[in-house]
Amino acid sequence: MEEAPPIVHGQRGDEDGDSGIGDIDSSSESDSTSVRSNTKDYVEENGRLYHADWIDGKYLLPNDEREQRRLNSQHDFLFDGNSLHKAPLQGLLNVLDVGTGTGRWAMAFADAYPDAEVTAVDISPNLMPIWPPTNCKFLVDDAEHFGGIGNKEYNYIHVRLLHGFRNPARFFRHAWEALLPGGYIEIAEFELPLKFHDQEKARDSALMTWSANVIEGASRLGIDLTIAEKISTLLKDRGFEGIEESISAWPIGAWPKKNERKELGVRLQEYWMETLTAFAWRPLREMDWHNEETQCLLAKMRTEICGKNIRASMHVRTFWARKP
Template structure:
């Protein structure tokens, strides 16, 4: 990871006066972009997901869906900074004591279009938020004073900075090949008692029935034939490219094998097409369908194209999948998984990379 301005500074040097950002610390991408399938991709050819207007649209739908799943919150973990008393010295008139209270440091890994980081900075004015991504293509330029964006590669060694909360959401797409190393890096760069949250929308259709999504008597969940075909083709393409688009099972294993405490996994089942009787489940399904409509294209074209499928062949398969997601006779779900873990309070070491 090339040491960006704020990311490489020691933790005790990052005070409130050093948290302002006018986006000047973010450089433009050094590589010319790749244009294919009507999309724009990162010039390194490492990322199979584009960084263009369609991907921005997908990320915005995804952010709205996660808001709904989290009941308006930004993360599944409960953070100390959410406490209204956070940062108070006990004497509200003693401004000098308040200034001595350390800032809360948040790292958003793989910021995408920056929506989560911007909202976190707005919601937590007593936090310094750093968002990093491999590309600046979708990052906003007008950001809160306590937010900084930087171009950085999390697959490279991290500078020795500690954070109170590290947020990793939907990082699949080619930028990370070694998920175990990523988990190790994140845990090493948490402060004692710091929290890690890892979130992924797993890329497959499941034939399950969520607790609140009742089916009429005699009906069963069913995944369509085109969706099943897509599973096989997508999995084979990932294997050919040495990609892991579904790291959730391994991430939990890595955390369980580490010294992390309070490792917790929570799954939210999202019904495709909004089936079921519960209004909240139906709303989740409606947003999920919008996400699938955009995401199938952005997730599939380059990956499947590099592995022998012609463009029209891919688009025909994607059209069949979209037809199945609208078929009232078929019922399937997506799996949205949140994994949280806490660093032990007595662990104060960070290895130099």
């Protein structure tokens, strides 16, 4: 069996990013097989395993096997019968996948484009695969500050869930510096607050309570969960051109009447239960909720997801733009 590419650590620039972004440091065997020590520190809360940065509210989501299953389901729903990208890509590609999670997208892209070179980065090494394709390598680092982007190296940068960044404008500056002229950036983002077809009926629902309080709690931690509505402006301000967007609505529950949408809602039920639960704990803790209160909210929310009275949905917005 051909040896898989190593998982490597990033070479960090200065903390505020003003010095730009350096290259991946893989100059020695020890470097190529190591990660920064703080990327391997974990804490356990509420029966789940989290990255150590969860305490400070920097990284909201778990990084255990249950979270791996959720992320893999998310990939399946995002790309079910759809292209791996919406940006019009041509020719040989040097690709960066930011916030790769379990690496499903990065590996699928590497398989679909065997002449491409894919670099995938995430803060949690235990989410990453052991045997990626030979044209796909994984970098363990904090993508907001990491030193692996490079300078005018990439034709395409793929990003999911930009709301994890405290300073999205800085990230777009780094991405701009990393892209070759004519290169594309593409961002997929969930839009919050949740959408309700009957606001009055949903006013006292657990889902609306979740939406309002998780957004506020994350905001107190310096995380903007409503970033989707700002991405187009951020891209334009950075100088990107040809900005395009697509929106798809994912039903939360089996309430849609049309068979195709109803089937999607049924398939998404377990995913939404896992996703909304995963996002709840740290922001609600910041809102001074006790664990019992959070558990009660999550139980009510699961009942609503399995029912048809509260017609809620989450919009998935995808943006792509070109560096001139």
